[in-house]
Amino acid sequence: xxxxxxxxxxxxKSLKRFExxxxxxxxxxxxxxxxxxMFCLDIILLLISFAGGMSLLFSLKGKAAAKSLFxxxxxxxxxxxxxxxxxxxxxxxxxxxxDTPITFESAFYGMSAGLMITAVLVWFRAFSLIMTSDRxxxxxxxxxxxxxxxxxxxxxxxxxxxxxxxxxxxxSKAMGLYREDTLIDRLRGSVRVFSxxxxxxxxxxxxxxxxxxxxxxGIGRRSRYAIFGWLAFDGLLIAASAILCAGVLVGxxxxxxxxxxxxxxxxxxISAASCLCYAAYGILVFIxxxxxxxxxxxxxxxxxxx
Numbered sequence: 001x002x003x004x005x006x007x008x009x010x011x012x013k014s015l016k017r018f019e020x021x022x023x024x025x026x027x028x029x030x031x032x033x034x035x036x037x038m039f040c041l042d043i044i045l046l047l048i049s050f051a052g053g054m055s056l057l058f059s060l061k062g063k064a065a066a067k068s069l070f071x072x073x074x075x076x077x078x079x080x081x082x083x084x085x086x087x088x089x090x091x092x093x094x095x096x097x098x099d100t101p102i103t104f105e106s107a108f109y110g111m112s113a114g115l116m117i118t119a120v121l122v123w124f125r126a127f128s129l130i131m132t133s134d135r136x137x138x139x140x141x142x143x144x145x146x147x148x149x150x151x152x153x154x155x156x157x158x159x160x161x162x163x164x165x166x167x168x169x170x171x172s173k174a175m176g177l178y179r180e181d182t183l184i185d186r187l188r189g190s191v192r193v194f195s196x197x198x199x200x201x202x203x204x205x206x207x208x209x210x211x212x213x214x215x216x217x218g219i220g221r222r223s224r225y226a227i228f229g230w231l232a233f234d235g236l237l238i239a240a241s242a243i244l245c246a247g248v249l250v251g252x253x254x255x256x257x258x259x260x261x262x263x264x265x266x267x268x269x270i271s272a273a274s275c276l277c278y279a280a281y282g283i284l285v286f287i288x289x290x291x292x293x294x295x296x297x298x299x300x301x302x303x304x305x306x
Contacts, residue, residue, distance in 0.1 A: 013025075016233060017295050018288035019060065023135035025234040025241075030127050032245030033285050037119045042257040044268060044278055045248075046115045052285025053122035059292050060129050072122060076114035079301040083110025091264045138226045161201070168196045237287070244284040251277035 018026070037049040044201040054072075057065040084094075090105025093154050133155040169189075172178035178189035251257070256273035260266040 016231070016291075018056075018291045019130045021237055022228050022230055022234040023131065023138050025237040026130060026135070027139055027243040028238045029284075029287065030123065030131070032241040034120060034123045034127075035245060036248045036252065037116060037123065040252050040257065041109075041112055041116060041261075042252075042259045043112050043115070044259070045257065045281060046112060046119055048278065048282050049119040049285055050122060050281070051113060052289075053119055053126060055286060055289045057122060057129075059289055060126060068125075074120045075118045075121075076111045078295045079110035079112075079114030080107050080119075081110075083107060083113070089262045105263070105265055108265055112261070124277055135228070136230055141204055141226075161197070164200060165193065165197055168193050168200070172196075240287065241284065244280045247280045248277050248284070251280075 033049070033052065036045060040046075046194075050072075054065065054069065057068070084102045085097075086107045087109075088101050088103060090103030092104040092106055093101045094107070095102055133152065137148050138152060169178060171194060172189060177192055179185040199239055210269070251273055254267070254273070256271070256277045258266070258269045
């Protein structure tokens with residue numbers, strides 16, 4: 001704490017990790033990073049997307065992110081194994097199962113489709129870690145107060161309902177109304193818990209509506225308060241995310257990638273346009289890591305000066 005107090009105030013203001021940026025700027029970045037991965041099956045682009053998403057997870061969670069790496073890799077592996085069992089397109093036949101050809105192209109396509117799903121899941125995992133409920137309310141509160149209200153109530157009721165279900169189940173077990181001896185007993189107990197939960201939810205909804213009405217909700221224009229400021233770095237992040245993502249999408253629209261799976265796997269397209277698109281997307285997805293590394297180096301430099 002003493003080291004922080006001895007640092008210049010201007011230097012402290014300049015220290016800003018990626019997750020501390022304005023929620024609007026972070027939201028625009030995630031949109032720009034996820035969109036190309038969702039609509040493009042180019043294997044190089046998907047590998048870049050997956051690497052960028054995992055690097056952000058490692059930056060946020062450290063070594064704990066390594067535990068989930070194997071789980072994310074299961075999806076491409078499953079696609080590589082299962083897709084050729086149902087789709088048999090492609091020229092390169094690996095072997096036959098009951099006179100059914102298993103082709104390399106189909107297996108490779110399944111792996112690529114699995115990698116696309118995995119890359120999107122990784123990005124949404126990072127999104128959920130950074131974009132907390134208060135950040136989402138900050139984004140949607142000004143544009144649509146009703147949507148912000150629904151969103152805030154949903155985020156509140158999910159853990160609230162989970163805790164209430166556990167309480168009702170424990171109370172039912174204590175009263176002997178919830179037994180797990182047979183499947184029929186478990187079904188009857190679950191129906192009782194569900195019935196009690198619906199009754200409690202309806203009653204709680206009426207109480208919430210009365211409370212909001214008593215406090216004057218809907219009478220006048222709502223005021224809002226946010227702790228998130230706006231700096232020049234946020235504008236730069238938005239501009240960089242929009243420009244880089246637009247460049248990648250335009251390149252995809254003009255077939256700058258051109259990677260084909262059928263009837264045979266084509267070579268990786270090497271052209272000025274494709275290289276520029278790959279470079280633009282690589283810079284985009286690694287922006288958070290660049291920011292955090294830069295802030296870490298700045299922090300160490302400031303500490304060495306004190």
